Amino acid sequence: MVPLHDVASARRIPLREGWALELARSEDAVSEDVAQALPIPATVPGTVHTDLLAAGLIPDPYLDDREDAVAWIGRADWRYRLEFVHEPHDGEEAVLCFDGLDTICRIELDGVLVAETSNMHRRYRFPVDLRPGRHALVVTFSSALRHAVTEAERLGDLPRQYRHPYNFIRKSASHFGWDWGPTLVTAGIWRDARIELSSRGRIGDVRVLTALDAGDGIVEVFAAVHEPHPGSELRVRAGDAEVRVPAGQPARLRVAKPQRWWPRGFGEPALHDLAVTLEADGDVIDSWESRIGFRDVRLDTSADEEGSAFRIMVNDTPIPVRGVNWIPDDCFPPRVTSERLRTRLGQALDAGVNLVRVWGGGCYESDEFYRLCDEAGLLVQQDFLFACAAYPESEPLRSEVESEARDNVARLSRHPSLVLWNGNNENFWGEQDWGWRPAIGGRPWGAGYYLDILPRVVAAVDPTRPYWAGSPYSGTPEIHPNDPDHGTMHIWDVWNRLDYPAYRGHRPRFAAEFGWQAPPAWSTLERAVSSRPLGPDSPLLRSHQKAEDGHAKLARAITDHFPAAHDGDDWHFAGQLVQARAIAFGIEHFRALRPRNWGTILWQLNDCWPVISWAVVDGDGRLKPAWYALRAAYATRLVTIQPGGSGPVVHLVNDDPVDWVAALEVRRIGLDGGDRTSERWDVTVPALGALALPLPATLAHPDDPRTEVLVATTAEGRGVWFWAADAELALDPDPLETRTRRDGGDVVLDISARSVARDVCVLADRIDPAAEADAGVVTLLPGEQMQLRVRGIPPGRDTELTRRPVLRHAAELVPEHARELR
Template sequence: MTRRQPIDQGWSLAVGNGSAVPTNVAGRRVPATVPGCVHTDLLAAGLIPDPYHGDNEAQLGWIGESDWSYRTTFSWTDEGDDRVDLVCDGLDTVATVILNGVEIGQAANMHRSHRFDVRDLLRPGDNSLTVDFASPLRYARGFPDLPHGYDKPYNQIRKMACNFGWDWGPALVTSGIWRPIALQSWSVARLDNVRPLVSRNGRVEVRADVAWAGHEPLLLTATVGGVAVQVAVAPGTPHVEAGLTVPDPAIWWPRGYGDQPLYDLEVTLATSDGRALDRWQRRIGFRSVVLDTTPDEDGSAYTLVVNDLPVFVKGVNWIPDDCFPSRLTRERYAHRLRQACEAGVNYLRVWGGGIYESDDFYDVADELGLLVGQDFLFACAAYSEEEPLHGEVAAEAREQVVRLASHPSLVTWTGNNECVWGFHDWGWREQLADRTWGAGYYFDLLPKTVAELDPTRPYWPGSPYAGDPDIYPNEPGHGSTHQWDVWWKDPDYAGYRASVPRFVAEFGFQGPANWSTMQHGYHQKAADGDAKIAAALEAYMPPHRDEDDWHYLAQLNQARAISLGIEHFRSHRGRCMGTVVWQLNDCWPVVSWAAIDGEGRHKPLWYALRHSYAPRLLTFQPRGDTVALIAVNDGIDTWQEEVVVRRIALDGTELAAIRLEIDAPANSALTLELPAAVATPGDERTELLVAGGVWWTYVSDRDIAYPKAGYDAVVESAPDGTRVVVTARTLLRDLTLFPDRLDPSASVDTAMVNLLPGETASFTIRSDRPLEAAELTTRPVLRCLNDLR
C-alpha cells in the first residue's frame, strides 16, 4: 500500500551566501517550521518585528531581495518498495532541491506540486535534505518587463501576486516550503490523479491516471453511496475510466435553497489477487451547474443556474486571509466562511491575485452550501505566453482543475482578473507592441483544459468579460462587470444607480478597520484613498469634530455605500443576477474595502451585508421622479405580508400612510408603487419614509437636522453575554455600539439600528472581561448620527 512519510521536523533556515541582510540575521541558522515561510520563521526567532504592525512592512523589503536555504535531516528505512518519491506540495517559489548532496530538481511555481524519484539516492538511516530558494524579486526582474499594476514585476513569476503588495495589502515578498513535503513509497502502481465527473442524476464518471513501476494486471474499484464498479487495468495503462450510478441521490443545493448532502467516493487500486496498492477518497455532491449567457433585449445574461434554478448571487470577493497562507488552518477557514454565511452570502469569488484555495477551504464551502467561483491566477497585468511561463501555466492549470474537481461548491472557473479589460483600456497595446499578453491562456489553453478535464463546470474568459471579443469587456449590459467608476473616478456612491449590470463581479467602497485593530497601525495602500473617504464624507455626512467622529462616520459611510449598491442591483432582479462585493476579508490592519477586518472583527459593513443580503428584502428605490417600495424574494416560498408605508416628520409624527400587500413569488422582485400623497414630501430635509423597519431619506444626512439624541440605556446581564437595551425618546439614526474600544475581544450582535420615538433596541455583547455600564452607554462606544448635531 502507498505510504506517506511527512518531512516536517528538524528544519532550519539560513540566509543564502551573498545576500545583504541585517547583522542580527547574517550567519544565523534558526529553527524553521514546515509548512511555513521565511517571514514567519524569522518572526518566531525574534529576528524581525511583526510585519503587520506599524511601519514594519517597509523595513522588511530585504527579505524578498535575499536567497534563503532550508535544511533538515530525516531517517528512512528501506522496506523494499519499487519507488520512493519526494513529493513537494508547494514550494514558494524559485527552488532547488538537494538530497544527500545531489541536486534532484528545480521549481519555479508556487501554484503547483513537484514530484522527484529519489529511490536510488536514499540511504537507510539519516538523510539530508536542502531546499534553496533564490530571491523571487531578482528572478522576476530577469525577464523583459510587461505592463503590470503596482511597482513590482509579479507577472513574471508564478507566485501569489498580492505577496508583492496591492492596494489593500502589504509588500511582504517571502519564500518557503508553504505546503507539506513528504516521501511517498509505492510498488507496482499508484493513482496519479483522480477526477470524478459528477451529475445531478447520480451518475459518477471516474477518470484516473495511473503511474507504473511494475507490470501486472490490476483492478480499479470505485464506490459511492453503496454502489461499486470494478474495472480491469491492463499493465502499463495510463488512463482508466469507471462509471457508476447512484439511484435517487440526495441533491446538493446552494445555501438557502436546500440541504448539502455529501457522499464519500472511494477509488482503490489493487492487484488481481486483491492486494491493495493505493486509495483515493473525497466527498462529492450531486448537482448540476450551467452559466446562462443567453442574448436578450437588454444585452446578454450572466446567470448561474444550479439544479435548473437561476440563483441570484449574493457574493463577496475572497483574498488570501493571511499574507502567509501556511498559517491558515481548517478552523480559521471554517470561522471566516461561517462569518460569510451569517452575513447572508451565498457565493465567494476566489480572486486571481491570490492562490488556488486549499481543500480545507473547499471542504468547508461544500458543507456550508457556499458557491465558489475560482479565478485562474492572473491579475491586472500582461503575462508572457512564451517559455518558461507557458509550461508552468499549463502544468498548474491541469493540476488545479483536477484537484478541485470533486468539490460541489466549485461552480465556475474564470480565466483572469481584469487582464482582458486592462489590455483594452489601460494603455497596454502601445507598451506591448507585438508581444504576447495572455490572450492565448484565456481564450485557448485554459478553456481547453477545463473542457478536457472537467466539462461539468462552466469556464468564463475573464472578470470582467462581456462574452464577445467585439464588445467592450466591461460593458454592463453583457456578461460580468466590475463597477469601479464609483470609488476610483468619483466616490459619490449614488452613481451605482446609473446602470443595471447583468452581474457585478466587483464593486466596493473603503472604510477603516475597527478601532482596536487600528491600534496596530494605520495602513492605507490605495492611491488617494483617504482623500476619497473625505470627499464621500463631505457629500453625505455631517462634519466630524475629532478622530472618534471620523472613524464612526467613515465606517458608516462604507456600509451605506455598499447597501445602496446591493439594494439597487437586487431591486432589478431578473436583469441583474449577481452582486459580488469587493471584499469580504482583510489580511492585516488596513483601511480597505473589506467587511471583516484583518483581525477578524466585523465592521459595520458586515452588518449592512446581513441586512441587504437577507433572503427577503424590503428596499425603497427611486423610480423615475418618485420612490417605490421593492420586495425582493430570494426564498423558495411565496412571500405574502402586509406592510405599512408611512411618511413621518423627524419628531415621529405621521404625515401620510398606506397599507400594501406583498405577494412576491419565489425568486422575484416585486415593485410596489406609492401614491404621490405618501411618496412626495412637504419638506425633504425634515421628512422620511419608513416601512417594515426600512427608512428612506430624501436628502443626504449632512442636510438633515436630526434631533439631539434622547434615549434611555440599561445594561443587564444575559445568558449569552451583556445586554444593552436602548429605548428612544427621539428618533435615532444608525445607533451602533463599538465594544472593542473597551475590550479587543468584545463583539456585538447588531449595528446601525434606526429607532423612532418609543421604540427599543437590544445589543448583546460578548467579551472576555466585564465591561463598565457607564462606558457602554456613552460616546465613543455608543454612537448615533444624532451625536453630530
C-alpha cells in the same frame, strides 16, 4: 536526525519536523543578530518570514511601518535542510512530493540535483533513490523578486498596475504589494511535503467528475496509479454503486437517485462518500477517500432585449448571487488554519453570502477551503491566477501556465461548491482602457491564455463546469469587456471619483466588483499603529493605507456626508458608517434591478493584514459596521425603497425558490414621532423574482423633507427612506435611552428611541478587543425598542456601552447648525 518510520501501513511520511533554515545569499547587509542566529528551526509548511518571526529575528511587518524593515528578505536566497534516516522495505520505491514550493526552487538529495521548479501554484512529485541510511535533503529558494525582474528585462517589460513585475512569475501577485496589501515577497515550503513509499503500487492524483443523468448520479474517477503490481485493480465505491477496473484505468459509476447537492437556501448541500482502493492478490495496497456532490451547473448567457443574461444555474435553477470577493486571508498562507477558514467563511455565511469569488491575484486555496464550502452549500467562483497586468505568453511561462491550470483544475474537480472557472481579473479591461497598448506594442499579452489555453484545459479536464474568460468580460472580444448589458461588470468610478449615490447610474447584468473603503476596527488600528492620537493624520497610519490617493478619497467620502471637523473618534466612525451605507446602497440598487441583474459580488470580504481597505471583516478578523449592513442588504427577502420617476418606489426582492406572500405597510412619519399617513397592501412576490410598487402622492411627497421619513415594513424586514441629507435633517442629537444588564457572560444593552435614531452602532471593541455586538447600523423609529447583545465585555465596564465612543449614531456627526432645524 529524523527517522522515517516505514511501517507498511504508513505509506505517506510527512516531512514536517527537523528542518533548518539558513541564508544562502543576500545582496543586502544582514544584521549581526540574524547572521549569528542562523541556522534556525524551520516550520513546514511555512515561510521564511514566519520562521524569522518565531525566532525573534525580525520585527512584525504588520505593525507601524516595519514592512520596509523586512524587505531584504524577499531579495535574499534561502536554504532549507533536513537530515533523516531511512530503512526501506525490499523493493520499495520512493517519491518525494511537494504540494507547494514558493517559488524559484532547487531541490537536492544527498548532493544530487533532483529538480528545479518555478511555480508556487503547482504540486510536484519526483522519484528518488532512497537507499538505507542517512540522507540530506536541501531545498534552496532563489529570490522571486530578482527572478521576476530578470525575466522582465529578458522578455521586455509589460504593463501592470503595481510596481514590481509580478506578471513575469507564477507566484501570488499580491505578495508584491497591492492597494490593500503590503509588499512581502515570501519564500518557503508553503504546503505539505512528504515521501511516498510503495513496493506494490500506490494511488497518486485522483480526478473526479460528477453529473446527473435522468435523476441518477454519474461518477467518473481518474486515479493515477504509480508502480502498479501486476494484476492490481481499483475498487471504486460511491453510494450504493461499486465498480472494479484495472489499475490506472478510469472508472465510471451510476448511483441510483442520489440526493442532490444544493446551494444554501435552495436545499441541503448533500454529500456522498467516495472511496477508491488499490488492491492486489486480495490485499488492500492503498486507499483514497473524499466526499462528492451531485448537481448540474451551467451559465445562462442567452440573448434578450437588453443584451445578454449572466445567470449561474444549479440543477436548472437560477441562483441570485449574493457574493463577496475573497483575497488570501494572510500574507503568509500557512498561517491560515482550518479553524481560521471556518471562522472567516462562517462570517460570510452569517452575512447572507451564497458565493465566494477566489480572486485572481491570490492563490488556489487549500483543499480545506473548498471542503468547507462544499459542506455549507457556499458557491465558489475560482479565478485563474492572472490579475491587473499584461502577461507574457512566451516560454517557459506558457508551459507553466498550462501545467498549473491542469493541476488545479484536476485537484478541485471533485468539489460541488465550485461552479465557475474565471480566466482573469481585469486584464481585458486593462488592455482596452488603461493605456497598455503602446507598451505592449503588438506582443502577446495574455489573451492566448484566457481565450485558448484555459478554456481548452477546462474542457479537457473538467467539462462539468462553465468557463468565463474574465472579470469583467462581456462574452466576446467584440464587445467592450465592461459593457453593462453583457456579462460581468466592475464598478470603480463611484469609489474613485464620485459619491455612492452614483451607483444608481449603473445597471449591470452582474456586478462582479464594487466596494467602499473604511478603517478597520479601532482595536485593530491600536494594535497595528503606535502613533497617538489615532486619526487621519497619525504619522504611521499611512503605512496602512495602500490605495492610490486613498486618504484623500476616504476624506472626500466622509465630507460628502458629514462635513463637520472630526477628531480621531469621529473620523473613524464616520469612515466606517459611510462604508456601511455605500455598500447597502449599491447592493440594494443592484438587487432591485431584478430580472436584469442576477448577482453582486462585493469587494471584499476579508483582509490579509491590518489595513484601511474595502473589507467588511478586518485583518484581525473583526466585523466592521459594513458587515452588519451587508447582512441586512443580503437578506433573502429584501425590502428596499428606490427612486422612481415621480417619487420613491418600494421594491420587494425575493431570493427564495418559493413565492413570498407579504403584508406590506408603508408609512410617512415625523422624525419626532407620529404618523403623517400610511397605507397597506397584500402582495405576492414570485419565487426568485421582484416586485416594484410605486407609491401614491400622499406617501411619495413629504410635507417637510427635513422632518419626515418614509418606512416600508413587512414581517421579514423594512426599508427606510430619508428625503434629505444628514446635515439637512432635523435629527435629535440625543435620541436614545439605554440601560444594561448581564445575561450569563453577555451584556444586554436595552435601547429605546425617543425620536428617529439613524444608524445606531455599538463599537464594542472600544471596550475590549474581544468584544462584539450582535447587531449594528440599525435605524430606530420613535418609540421603538431593541435588545442588543454584546459578548466579551469585562466585568465592571457594562455602562461604557451606553456612551461615546462605543455607542454611536449618525446625528453625532452632524454639524451644530443642522440641529437648529429642530
